[in-house]
Amino acid sequence: MPELRQDPATKEWVIIATERMQRPDEFCRPAARPIQPEHDPDCPFCPGLETRTPPELWARRNAGVANDPGWSVRVIPNKFAALVDEGNTDRHLLDGFFRQMDAVGHHEVVLETPVHNRFIHLMSTAEVEEVLHAYRARYLGLRQDRRVKLILIFKNHGEAAGTSLTHPHSQIAATPVVLAYVRRKCEEAIRYFDATGRCLYVDIQKAEGQSGQRVILESGCFLVFHPFASQVPFETWIVPKRHRPSFGQVSTEELQDLAGVLKESLRRLAVLLNDPDYNYVIHSAPVDGEDEEYFLWHLEIVPRLTRIAGFELGTGMRINTARPEETALAMRKIAT
Amino acid sequence: MPELRQDPATKEWVIIATERMQRPDEFCRPAARPIQPEHDPDCPFCPGLETRTPPELWARRNAGVANDPGWSVRVIPNKFAALVDEGNTDRHLLDGFFRQMDAVGHHEVVLETPVHNRFIHLMSTAEVEEVLHAYRARYLGLRQDRRVKLILIFKNHGEAAGTSLTHPHSQIAATPVVLAYVRRKCEEAIRYFDATGRCLYVDIQKAEGQSGQRVILESGCFLVFHPFASQVPFETWIVPKRHRPSFGQVSTEELQDLAGVLKESLRRLAVLLNDPDYNYVIHSAPVDGEDEEYFLWHLEIVPRLTRIAGFELGTGMRINTARPEETALAMRKIAT
Numbered sequence: 001m002p003e004l005r006q007d008p009a010t011k012e013w014v015i016i017a018t019e020r021m022q023r024p025d026e027f028c029r030p031a032a033r034p035i036q037p038e039h040d041p042d043c044p045f046c047p048g049l050e051t052r053t054p055p056e057l058w059a060r061r062n063a064g065v066a067n068d069p070g071w072s073v074r075v076i077p078n079k080f081a082a083l084v085d086e087g088n089t090d091r092h093l094l095d096g097f098f099r100q101m102d103a104v105g106h107h108e109v110v111l112e113t114p115v116h117n118r119f120i121h122l123m124s125t126a127e128v129e130e131v132l133h134a135y136r137a138r139y140l141g142l143r144q145d146r147r148v149k150l151i152l153i154f155k156n157h158g159e160a161a162g163t164s165l166t167h168p169h170s171q172i173a174a175t176p177v178v179l180a181y182v183r184r185k186c187e188e189a190i191r192y193f194d195a196t197g198r199c200l201y202v203d204i205q206k207a208e209g210q211s212g213q214r215v216i217l218e219s220g221c222f223l224v225f226h227p228f229a230s231q232v233p234f235e236t237w238i239v240p241k242r243h244r245p246s247f248g249q250v251s252t253e254e255l256q257d258l259a260g261v262l263k264e265s266l267r268r269l270a271v272l273l274n275d276p277d278y279n280y281v282i283h284s285a286p287v288d289g290e291d292e293e294y295f296l297w298h299l300e301i302v303p304r305l306t307r308i309a310g311f312e313l314g315t316g317m318r319i320n321t322a323r324p325e326e327t328a329l330a331m332r333k334i335a336t
Numbered sequence: 337m338p339e340l341r342q343d344p345a346t347k348e349w350v351i352i353a354t355e356r357m358q359r360p361d362e363f364c365r366p367a368a369r370p371i372q373p374e375h376d377p378d379c380p381f382c383p384g385l386e387t388r389t390p391p392e393l394w395a396r397r398n399a400g401v402a403n404d405p406g407w408s409v410r411v412i413p414n415k416f417a418a419l420v421d422e423g424n425t426d427r428h429l430l431d432g433f434f435r436q437m438d439a440v441g442h443h444e445v446v447l448e449t450p451v452h453n454r455f456i457h458l459m460s461t462a463e464v465e466e467v468l469h470a471y472r473a474r475y476l477g478l479r480q481d482r483r484v485k486l487i488l489i490f491k492n493h494g495e496a497a498g499t500s501l502t503h504p505h506s507q508i509a510a511t512p513v514v515l516a517y518v519r520r521k522c523e524e525a526i527r528y529f530d531a532t533g534r535c536l537y538v539d540i541q542k543a544e545g546q547s548g549q550r551v552i553l554e555s556g557c558f559l560v561f562h563p564f565a566s567q568v569p570f571e572t573w574i575v576p577k578r579h580r581p582s583f584g585q586v587s588t589e590e591l592q593d594l595a596g597v598l599k600e601s602l603r604r605l606a607v608l609l610n611d612p613d614y615n616y617v618i619h620s621a622p623v624d625g626e627d628e629e630y631f632l633w634h635l636e637i638v639p640r641l642t643r644i645a646g647f648e649l650g651t652g653m654r655i656n657t658a659r660p661e662e663t664a665l666a667m668r669k670i671a672t
Contacts, residue, residue, distance in 0.1 A: 001420065001422065001439070002417070002418055002419065002420060002439035003437070003439050004436065004438070004439045004512075005434065005435070005436050006434075006435040006436070008433070008434070008435075011516045012516040012517065013513055013515060013516075015418045015419070016439075017416070017418045017439070081338070082351045082353045082647070082655045083338065084337065086337065087337070091342075094564075095546065095547045096543070097539065097543035098341065098342075098344065098543065098547075099341070099344075100339055100341050100342070101339070101340045102337070102339060103337070103338035103339050103351050150651070152646075152647065152650040154645075154646030154647060154649070156645045160643065161643075161645060161646070162643045162644065162645025163645065171646065171647070173647055173651070175651065175653070176340075177340070179348060179349060179651045179652050179653045180346060180347045180348040180652065181651060181652020181653070182651065182652065184520065203433065204433075207431055207433035207434065210431065211431045211434075229434070279646035279649050280646065281646050281649050281650035282650075283650065300649075302649055307497075307498045308498060309490075309492045309497060309498025309499065310488075310490030310491055310497070310498070310507065310615035310616065310617050310638075311488065311490060311507065311509055313490070313617050313636075313638055314488040314490050314617035314618075314619065315488055315509070315511065315515045315517060315518065316515050316516065316518065317511070317515045317517070
């Protein structure tokens with residue numbers, strides 16, 4: 001029998017459709033991903049072609065000067081930026097009805113490694129940590145811009161996840177508006193805080209930890225689980241134990257811990273599902289809400305194993321064909 | 337320069353990303369769809385294999401009795417139903433925190449034609465009209481179930497749109513909850529109605545009609561356009577001129593007109609984009625809101641030409657790489 005589960009963060013219902021239930025291994029990528037070289041002379045993100053990208057905004061380097069090879073992590077503006085550092089936040093009314101504004105903001109690319117085929121789950125923990133340091137540095141840099149309302153750090157891995165470039169990279173977007181989707185999640189969290197005096201996300205983490213059925217692993221600073229109302233098979237949340245609304249407030253100790261936990265979560269997905277396409281997203285409170293107690297930053301991994309169809313487009317409700325208790329069990333069984 | 341546009345129906349912003357702008361013909365399906373026969377002896381939706389599907393709920397037939405061949409449109413329960421006619425709408429609290437309920441409701445399949453390869457854009461207008469009559473009949477049937485809160489009629493065409501079966505079919509889902517996504521659209525429409533005394537969707541249609549830049553075609557009963565804040569390239573809305581909240585209230589005259597307009601819209605998409613994968617969805621007010629003035633039923637066609645990535649997952653904001661003014665112009669240019 002299918003069942004409905006309510007996502008406590010959005011109050012949206014999801015259908016866990018047992019009639020279509022697939023075993024965890026049925027979500028496995030059917031064919032191997034094409035093998036990539038360590039260095040691709042045509043890849044604009046590989047060392048040596050720095051002039052084919054816009055000048056770097058930030059880098060961690062072992063040698064060389066800006067825009068030379070010798071970097072280990074490099075942040076550059078997105079050449080096809082969806083948000084640009086021009087214009088202002090004035091809204092304009094068109095035809096007396098429609099509202100429009102400049103797409104002012106920032107859109108950056110984080111080159112995670114000079115090695116063309118070293119994806120996060122194949123990196124050393126120290127290498128992952130360097131990537132996370134870059135995230136934090138750019139988050140703190142971008143929040144200086146008074147026009148910025150929200151900073152999103154995310155990664156697209158594989159074609160189904162929306163990337164065309166193979167070289168390991170993530171992106172950072174800084175938007176001039178708090179999006180309606182984010183605003184609604186905040187409103188739910190505020191409503192919960194007003195009723196209980198507690199952060200909704202802290203309580204989600206506690207409830208998942210106490211239930212234990214959907215927990216994958218736990219470190220000193222983080223709990224990793226497949227949430228009760230998972231929208232998609234193998235959706236994975238990494239939630240910090242220390243209560244801070246924004247990723248900009250993450251501590252160096254937490255970054256070190258997160259490096260291991262993120263790598264291990266992605267490694268287990270890669271082992272179990274044959275290196276699936278996925279996105280991950282670091283959710284933070286809007287910049288103006290960094291001192292509010294109602295939100296807790298966290299990282300969500302969304303494997304792209306299924307597609308949405310008309311049902312989801314029309315209702316906003318997902319049909320998840322896997323039970324998170326079963327996918328979490330499969331993830332726990334992978335040897336460390 | 338990219339720009340932000342606000343969707344008046346959801347208040348969500350969308351990025352129209354001119355830097356990545358593609359010409360309309362670049363969205364064309366790269367390879368031809370595999371040619372299908374008129375009859376596939378292995379297809380459970382083709383006439384002759386009626387015993388391989390659950391017994392029919394409704395049919396228009398030229399000959400034969402129930403569950404025999406001789407039907408021109410046939411409605412059956414979905415064999416892999418996400419919502420089932422068992423259980424009740426009680427909510428249960430699990431582990432003192434998580435909310436769960438039975439996935440009670442209905443999930444039906446509309447076999448649009450006995451001809452395996454006669455897709456809507458290839459049908460006669462009279463054939464499309466028969467399909468629409470089936471939609472209305474089932475809508476009116478399902479709304480008799482007091483547990484049903486929302487009835488969604490939708491179609492998945494092609495693999496990228498989430499279908500695995502080729503035979504022309506659509507689906508009807510009746511849910512036991514008003515989904516948060518639908519509730520929010522209603523709330524926006526109510527807020528607009530309270531401020532202006534007018535239906536938001538009527539005003540969207542009027543503003544699109546007056547601007548004219550994004551209009552594709554107009555019939556006696558409908559206006560077809562690419563909306564100002566299109567979420568995806570070639571998103572197409574078909575909006576009735578007569579103000580009725582629910583598709584259940586559509587008149588026979590309107591169904592006749594809609595048949596021609598829907599067929600023509602899909603035909604132009606097929607000509608321009610080489611038979612793209614798409615979904616369409618008929619949006620109606622929740623069943624309990626059928627007498628409210630704030631909503632207007634309408635049909636949205638969503639071609640599946642692009643994928644969402646981490647940016648969209650994290651913000652809820654889409655990046656649309658085509659300007660609806662340009663895609664509408666390309667659609668207008670297709671000869672009738």
